[in-house]
Each structure stands twice: as C-alpha cells, then as structure tokens.
Amino acid sequence: MYGIMGKVALINLENQQVSYIELKETDIRKFLGGSGLAAKMLLDDFPLDLDPLDPRSPIIFMNGLLTGLSIPTAAKSGFIAKSPLTGIWNESTVGGRFGMQVKRCGLDGFILVGQSKSPVYLVLTDDHILFKEASHLKGKDVYETTEKMLEETGIKGEVACIGPAGENLNHIAGIMIGGKETRAAGRGGLGAVLGSKKLKGILAKGTQIPKIKDKEMLTALVREANPTIKEYTKMMHDFGTAGGVQGVEANGDLPIKNWTLGSFEEGAQKICGQNMAHLGITVSHHACFACGIRCGKDAKVSVGPYAGSIGHGPEYETCASLGSNLLNDDVEYLVAANDICNRMGLDTICAGNALAMAMECFEKGIITIEDTGGIDLKWGNGKGILEFLMLMAERKGFAKIFSDGVDAAAKHLGGIAHEFAISVKGMSVALHDPRAFTSMAIGYATSNRGGCHLENLTYFVESGAYKGHLFGFNKTVEKHNDENKAELAVKMQDLMNVVNA
Ligand code: SF4
Structure with a gap:
C-alpha cells in the first residue's frame, strides 16, 4: 500500500x-x-x-x-x-x-x-x-x-x-x-x-519513508501548488492565525466578555498578530513538517512567572479565549497566559472559557475575593488571569473548581452559574460567535465532539472566503437568514471528516 x-x-x-x-x-x-x-x-x-x-x-x-x-x-x-x-x-x-x-x-x-x-x-x-x-x-x-x-x-x-x-x-x-x-x-x-x-x-524517531507510487508526479504537483499557496497564505506566514483577529472582530465573530458583547475594536488592534510583530514580541517563525506556510510564531514572554522565555505564540483561538473574551487587551499578559497553557498542558479554548465564566461569576458576586484567596478576577486583570490559570493547571485552591471545564464548575457552584457556562455537550465552544455566522450554531449543536469549530468551518463559506461548490454545496446563504444553512452544515461536516482522516 x-x-x-x-x-x-x-x-x-x-x-x-x-x-x-x-x-x-x-x-x-x-x-x-x-x-x-x-x-x-x-x-x-x-x-x-x-x-x-x-x-x-x-x-x-x-x-x-x-x-x-x-x-x-x-x-x-x-x-x-x-x-x-x-x-x-x-x-x-x-x-x-x-x-x-x-x-x-x-x-x-x-x-x-x-x-x-x-x-x-x-x-x-x-x-x-x-x-x-x-x-x-x-x-x-x-x-x-x-x-x-x-x-x-x-x-x-x-x-x-x-x-x-x-x-x-x-x-x-x-x-x-x-x-x-x-x-x-x-x-x-x-x-x-x-x-x-x-x-x-x-x-x-524513525528512518522509514512511506512508499509513494509516483514520487516525481507528487513533487511536480507540490511544486505547481506552492506559488498559489504562498500567494494566499501571506498573512498566515507573517502573523499566524492571530493575524485574523481584527477581521473576525469586524465581522462580529469575536467572542467578547464571556460572549456578551459585540465590539472590541481597539482591543483587537492590541492583541492581534500584527501588533505582536510590530512590538517585536514575535521573534521568529516555525512550521509543521513539509509546510512552507510557517504559520507558527515564536513569542517572547515579558511578564508573569516565565518572563524572559520564548515559546509558541498565541493562535487566533487563544487571542479570543484569553484576550477578548476576558476583556484582556494587554498583549503581554495574553502571551504569558498562552505560554502558561502550553507549559502546563492546558487546552487554551477550554481554559479561557473557564476563566471567562469565573470572571462573570466574580462580577455577579457568585464568586468573591475571599473565595479566590485574594485573586482579583475583575475583567481584563492580567495578573489575576495568570495566577488563576496556574492554580487551575495545578488543581489547587478555589481555581480547581474550573480545572474540569465550565460544566463541572457550574455544577459545583449551583444556582444561576450554569448561565455563564458556554458549552455544547460539555465542551466549551470554540471562539467563533454563531450570532455572526448562524450556520455555526447548527454546526456546534450537531458536531460529533461538542462545541467544535474544526468540523464546522461554515463561517468560511458564509463570509465568502471559501466557495461551497468545491464540496458540493451549490446554494446561496445570507448572513442573517437561516435558509440552506442546515445543508451547508451537513456538507461541511462530511467534508471535514474526510479532511481529518
Ligand atoms: S501545516 Fe502547520 S505550519 Fe502549515 S499552515 Fe498548517 S498549522 Fe501552519
């Protein structure tokens, strides 16, 4: 084979x-x-x-x-x-x-x-x-x-x-x-x-190379595709997926303040990949195997317990989960929070959503500063974000309530806390607001694993960035209209399951 x-x-x-x-x-x-x-x-x-x-x-x-x-x-x-x-x-x-x-x-x-x-x-x-x-x-x-x-x-x-x-x-x-x-x-x-x-x-580490039926043809095809890939992925190369933050915000797709607000224009300018490059926070690029796009960014950490170290910089999802969704527009604290997740081995999407829920509970008085042991969870407080994240990872103190995600935290806190837990089938929703591209709502609701955006890239079609006819979807969809969107979600999920394979 x-x-x-x-x-x-x-x-x-x-x-x-x-x-x-x-x-x-x-x-x-x-x-x-x-x-x-x-x-x-x-x-x-x-x-x-x-x-x-x-x-x-x-x-x-x-x-x-x-x-x-x-x-x-x-x-x-x-x-x-x-x-x-x-x-x-x-x-x-x-x-x-x-x-x-x-x-x-x-x-x-x-x-x-x-x-x-x-x-x-x-x-x-x-x-x-x-x-x-x-x-x-x-x-x-x-x-x-x-x-x-x-x-x-x-x-x-x-x-x-x-x-x-x-x-x-x-x-x-x-x-x-x-x-x-x-x-x-x-x-x-x-x-x-x-x-x-x-x-x-x-x-x-191995040395065996998979057999290729026609290596010359494969090489020629990749060579032919490379200039087009390069042309269409310049932003990904220069700024990584974090380069998309401002565009996503402009589309109304960026979750803000635990999914409660619709605009974060100035904040998005501060936490985006372009600003990380401008400020010299991004110091170099890296790539997955055989990929010339090199969308991985190495970012310098300047605050928090690991100040001075360099690691993989925040992706788009992380800019939203540990940035806009916490009303955190301080890019240095965003980079440090991302670094903590990478080091401690936390999913940034779930960790950020858990922090957003904790901050909303803090604002509403469901959690007090006595509960948190003095950690101030007011919106956008970078220091509080880093401290709480470390404790969540270490499963220590009050923060451990959030170590198993938002649904477990809601169960523990009781009362109306569940209203601030944004999840589908127990999984925190990825950072694309379905109120901007409504096909995402049916995607989240029916995705195999819960609140997942990777099976549901329908926002690419709704925004016009990707043509549906390439995967057999020949109908039109309008932004604030539900027509044809169930079919779009089905076809996209089928496509993405092939891609994942
Ligand atoms: S393969 Fe890796 S480096 Fe290439 S675009 Fe995808 S995530 Fe980025």
Whole structure:
C-alpha cells in the first residue's frame, strides 16, 4: 500500500507488552486514516462503556493518510478516545512533526491501554518500543519534559507529552507536541487520559519513508501548488492565525466578555498578530513538517512567572479565549497566559472559557475575593488571569473548581452559574460567535465532539472566503437568514471528516 505503513502498535502499559495490528487495505480504502480509521478500530475492538479514565479505556494515536509525505499542510495526526470532559467520542487533531516521525518508525499509529505501575515515557524507533522510567519528570512542564526526554535518550526525535494539568487528570488537559514550538492536541481532555495511564510522553524517531507510487508526479504537483499557496497564505506566514483577529472582530465573530458583547475594536488592534510583530514580541517563525506556510510564531514572554522565555505564540483561538473574551487587551499578559497553557498542558479554548465564566461569576458576586484567596478576577486583570490559570493547571485552591471545564464548575457552584457556562455537550465552544455566522450554531449543536469549530468551518463559506461548490454545496446563504444553512452544515461536516482522516 502507498503512503501508509500498514501497521499499528498496540501498547499495554500495565505489562509493558507490545503487539502489532496489520491494517486491512479494505479498511484503509473505506476509512482513510486519522480519526476515520481510529473510529473503526474503537468501535470494533474496544469496549465503549468504560469511564474515559479507566485504565482499560484505549487512546488511539492515528496518522492521516498523507501524514509524513512532503505535502504542505498534510502534517496532521489525531489522538482519539472517549473524552473525560464530555463522556463521548473525541478526536483531537494536531500538527507538528510527531506524526511524521511515528510514520518513519514504520507505524501509522499506536493504541495505548492499561496503566503503568509508575510514571513512564515511551521511545519509538525503527525497531523498538522502549518503556523508560519517568518518575523524575513528575510535575515537570511540557518544555522541561521535552528537553529532558531528548537529552537523556540522546535521540533527536519529536516528543508528545503532558504537563502537570494532564498528570492532575484535569478534564481540560491537552497532549502537547514539539516542546517550545508547541502544537496542541488540546480539545476534550485527552491529556488526562495519558495521565490516568501514568504515561508522561512519547518520543518518536524513525528512518522509514512511506512508499509513494509516483514520487516525481507528487513533487511536480507540490511544486505547481506552492506559488498559489504562498500567494494566499501571506498573512498566515507573517502573523499566524492571530493575524485574523481584527477581521473576525469586524465581522462580529469575536467572542467578547464571556460572549456578551459585540465590539472590541481597539482591543483587537492590541492583541492581534500584527501588533505582536510590530512590538517585536514575535521573534521568529516555525512550521509543521513539509509546510512552507510557517504559520507558527515564536513569542517572547515579558511578564508573569516565565518572563524572559520564548515559546509558541498565541493562535487566533487563544487571542479570543484569553484576550477578548476576558476583556484582556494587554498583549503581554495574553502571551504569558498562552505560554502558561502550553507549559502546563492546558487546552487554551477550554481554559479561557473557564476563566471567562469565573470572571462573570466574580462580577455577579457568585464568586468573591475571599473565595479566590485574594485573586482579583475583575475583567481584563492580567495578573489575576495568570495566577488563576496556574492554580487551575495545578488543581489547587478555589481555581480547581474550573480545572474540569465550565460544566463541572457550574455544577459545583449551583444556582444561576450554569448561565455563564458556554458549552455544547460539555465542551466549551470554540471562539467563533454563531450570532455572526448562524450556520455555526447548527454546526456546534450537531458536531460529533461538542462545541467544535474544526468540523464546522461554515463561517468560511458564509463570509465568502471559501466557495461551497468545491464540496458540493451549490446554494446561496445570507448572513442573517437561516435558509440552506442546515445543508451547508451537513456538507461541511462530511467534508471535514474526510479532511481529518
Ligand atoms: S505550519 Fe501552519 S499552515 Fe502549515 S501545516 Fe502547520 S498549522 Fe498548517
């Protein structure tokens, strides 16, 4: 078979046994790769009625069909499991270089089951899967963990790992890839699933290249596409997804003050990617495997506990979740809050929504300064945002109420607190306001994993940035009119599930 390796490792952390599953060509033709193939395996081969943090519950890492080939933007992979946050299906896709390295180890993916007796990390190479003691990495953040794993093995590979949030079984903990050049499998709390298995991380480095049927043709196609990609992605290259903040605000799509306001023009100018570049906060660019767009930005942190360090800068979603939605227009505190999430291993979308809920509860007197132990949660207070985030990750103090997301916090607080928890199926809604592009409402409501924007890129069609006829949607949609939008949502979800595979 071309493009794939045809093999998935089944890794039992309890007895440190590894076996291999050969993939059937018929399954690959039908389910492609990534979340498609993982869904088939999960349904066929594993019990679905277990608690997500039960050691017997599996978590699957699966590469996309094209991952590891030299094709721009095809570097994605997925972690797939039942979510501790929502209790339902969850796929958490991520870029970087980890998937490419897993493929070069001769694997399309791996499945983790069982619970290790003590903390471990895995080393995947061409010939072996090794289990390494990781007690000394307990409590270490993502940057330190990644550096240590590379340093002590002497292997220049790629690392996926969890931070303290995953170890603490926070239901909003992600799995982070690439160390300081952090890419996050953020959504659905799958960092807690690794934490429940006492698995701190996985290091992968291989040398096997997937077979390509016609390498010359592939190279020619990529070469032909590159100038067009370059032309249309200049803003992504220069400013990353954070370059879209002002346009999104102008469209009314930017969530502001826990989704209660409609305008943040001056704030958007301060927290956008263009301003980060202008102020010299963005110091360099980085890319996922084989992608010339290089949308990753390295940002300098100048306030908070990690002032002086440099890490992956805020993406659009984070500018909204830890910026506008908290009425935080201080870009330095936004960068520091993003860095805390990357280090501690928190999903910035869920963490920001949880903070927005906490701030609204604080404003309404549901939470007091006595409750927070002196942390001032007034809107836009950067210092309070950093302090509360750290405590949420560490699962300490009053902030731990929010460590499992907004629905759990609402349940704990009772009364009218649930009115300030913005979620679908238990997952905080991604940072696109469905009142701007109403097709997003049906997208959020029906998305497989809950409040997810990645299955629901219908705002691209509604805003005119992407043509529906390219995926079989030939009708027109108007901004404040519902006509044809259910069909648009269905077709987009179908398309995105193919893309995710
Ligand atoms: S560098 Fe950016 S555009 Fe390229 S694959 Fe990674 S996330 Fe996508």
